Amino acid sequence: MAEIAIFCLARFAYICYTIVNYMEENMKTVRLRTPFEVGSTPLAEYPRPQFARDSYVTLNGEWDYAILRKSESFNGKYQGKILVPFSPECLLSGVPEGTRVTPDDVLYYHRTFNLDANFVKAVTILHFDAVDMICSVKLNGISVGEHIGGYVPFSLDVSAAVKVGENVIEVVVTDPCDTSYHTHAKQSSKPGGIWYTPQSGIWQSVWIESMDEVYLKDVTIVPDIDTDTINFKFDKSANVPVDVIIMDGAKAIFSGQFDGDTASIKLENYELWSPENPKLYDVAFKVGNDIVKSYFGMRKFSWVTDSKGFKRMGLNNKPYFHTGLLDQGYWSDGMLTPPSNAALEWDV
Structure with missing residues (x-):
């Protein structure tokens, strides 16, 4: 019985392979255009x-x-x-x-x-x-x-x-x-x-x-929900202070200045980020006359132990089921490049 099943599967695979080869050799390829507007300056929105x-x-x-x-x-x-x-x-x-x-x-x-x-x-x-x-x-x-x-x-x-x-x-x-x-x-x-x-x-x-000659080159942002802190590591062009302001919507929840290359800020009454509640906080940095804006979510990814003692992937110190989806974002007219940001939003 097992031999028959293996033979049938092999035969099916061969037929599929033959059909695909025939289609590739004999059918005319028609390249489709997506309905998204591209314009003369595509993907012109700020990229970072x-x-x-x-x-x-x-x-x-x-x-x-x-x-x-x-x-x-x-x-x-x-x-x-x-x-x-x-x-x-x-x-x-x-x-x-x-x-x-x-x-x-x-x-x-x-x-x-x-x-x-x-x-x-x-x-x-x-x-x-x-x-x-x-x-x-x-x-x-x-x-x-x-x-x-x-x-x-x-x-x-x-x-x-x-x-x-x-x-x-x-x-x-x-x-x-x-x-x-x-x-x-x-x-x-x-x-x-x-x-x-x-x-x-x-x-x-x-x-x-x-x-300007004095500017912020880069910043690393690391949330830590175990210590209720948001942590920053600054890469500056000069040894000057960094002004930091954190916003929750239109409300400032922190404002301060740091002389070194790092900062650790204690947060109170914050919301955890999750797919069900994708809460983000805005943050702005000022180095000299240079102002850079960013955002962060208070969340943690880690391995946790469930109630039965099994290791699970966790979000915010709790087991969280991860569904693995493959979305390659390949476009018939742009290939690896989406036609527009509207196309990306539609795809998501």
Whole structure:
């Protein structure tokens, strides 16, 4: 009986495999567009809400592009326009459908943008939220940095290259996809079945910010419900005090100043965060003239022991059942890049 069951399962798997192969070889692929509005400057909303400051210029929008073989020299002539941050393999990029950047190609980007005199300050940072895979960047003809890794954001200090008025940015990208040890996830040079169409180049937002010489570089926020404290670790450009204010809606529940690189603040009568009650508190930090806004929830994830002595995953020191859901957020027209923030909200 077991042999018959195994034979039937094997036969079923073979039939499914045969059908899938036939469909891939004989059926015409129709790429669908989602109903979400993209606009001329897609995903222009502020991209870093957990560390937000007023200084922000998006570089999303139309760029010049060219795709050449590595063996070819680039003469500065671009082949058309691409809508950043969509990869050239995406429908939303505006690049001719069927375009693909192979491991033997080089992808060239170029655009100009203008900055006002009141925007450019002592320190200017250029942000790329993701570029797949290996890239180098020039600003106004000056090399400002390189990066390897297609799935992580990176930032470049362009203070010495940026200027008031017109600026020119150039990005050169190569993508080995699955021909190298670099991370490529389910992208494949031979897509089909469970393997995705490869995508290359800029696929998340590009933006720029500028600060005074004294500013807050970063902050680590750690809630501790066991001690009823919220804890901050500051990375500052100078040894100056940090002003902190915590808000519960429109009400200030703490305001104070800290001289060092850390702060631990005792909270009273606070609400715990949970999926059923996703309570968040707003917080603002001031370092010199630099003001950064963020938020936090008072919660704790840990292993706990249930009433029967079994180890369970816990939330706020109590067993909490975790339902594992896989939502890959893959879009027919933007691939790994959502068409808009409205699309992300719809997906959630």
